[in-house]
Amino acid sequence: MDAREVNLTLDFCLRVGELLISTGAGAADVTATMRSLSQHLGLRGAEVDVTYTSLSMGYQADPEAIPIHTTRQVKNRTIDYDHLTAVDHLVRQVVRDEVDLQGARIELGRIISGGHRRPRWAVTLGMAVMAAAFTVYVGGELRVIMLAFISGAAIDQLQHYLHRRWRLPLFYLQVAGAGVATLLAVVAAALPLELDVSTSITANITVMLAGISFMGALQDALTGFHVTASARIMEALVSTAGIIAGVTGGLVFAAAVGVPIHGAVTSNVTTLQSITLATVGGAVGAAAFAYAAYAPKRTLAPIAVIAGVAVVLSIVVPGDVGRTWRVAVAALFIGLVAYSVATRLKVPPLVIVVSSVVPFLPGYSIYRGLTMLAQETPTTTSVGLVALFTAASVALALASGVYLGEFIAQPLSRRSWRIETRLSGPRLVGPLRKDRTTPVVPAAETDS
16 A cells, blocks of 8 residues: 555544544544544554544554654534434445445545535524423423523524634633523513523523533543543533533522522422423423434434433432432433444434433533522532532433443344454444454444
8 A cells, every 4th residue: 555545544534533523422432433444444553542632643554664644633523413424324334345445535525515404593493492391301381481492592593603703612602501591581580470480591501511522521531531531521511610600690690680580499390290291301302402413303203212211210210219320220221222223223322322311411400509509608508519519420420321331232232252342332433343253243233
């Protein structure tokens, strides 16, 4: 293989890796996918290094040859499951020898340069439906559901405008979104309607949390990519701090104008009115997030079913277990079934997993912690700190439960003699690597 072909192969692998990590894939999956591509295309022993901001690959044909080293920066990050699915399919086509390097490069360029299949207003509608559905999930009434719908649409449009017009960092976008949600709730609370606007704020916090790549961050931490995990966790913390700043500012404004809304927050905010309403709210909210993230339409109904069943499981767990273990049980179920469902739908399991866990994001714990801290009394301060620690434990329970389910599900689906050598952890994106003694798995059995 000449130097020109080596450079083209390395560039293709780097571009695939850049798109995967920018759409939320874990560093372990990105590294394994790039390594599988390079080996299949003839670069045996290519070195791959993945961090949150850059990717690099090096190849040396023999000890006396001049090594070739290339890098690529990760510039844009967004949740786009349409492009993620398309690249995942392209990788599998290359591995199955259905397309050569030149054809794969052309197809990758078409995927990257192509637009979205859904108009921007459809994404805003999906976010608004998501906020309204989560209001149902936490027990809001009809008027509060309408308020959450309006707030969700306003947040999405404001963040989209600020990003396109001013290119503001994510922290400021989160501050603006949380501030708008709280201010709209203050206006509604000032009206003589007797609304429990705290449920609307909680739902919109969950909507904004859904845009943070918690899964990728915790997957990197659990699979040994600590540098990338640290960067992603720091970004998640900064984004969450933006939500905290926006909500806190709104609460301060509410107190200044004489509209205290923190009194509506009680331990009953998450008491579900009924299993049916909770199931419907969680299912619709998960499907709405997947729709807003450009997931293929064929995945929406399965995601809704998985999320709905997970909600039921989290409710029927005995009450003395605690919320963290309830969430862990639901996440374990999602991890167990996501792999098989994704295989049949021919999408990466990441699409199913992230969308299905959205209803369990700790929006209520964050809001309750903020409102308790805002009262600045010894009792409420301790309660607020406990609530914020609960939010962190819930996020960890989600990630660990999902990946434990994937650890169990993937080997079982291949039977014991078809367990393949993996880089580390369960694979949520990309094909599993096969060793030379492992029989080739038919296309119907490959993970999608």
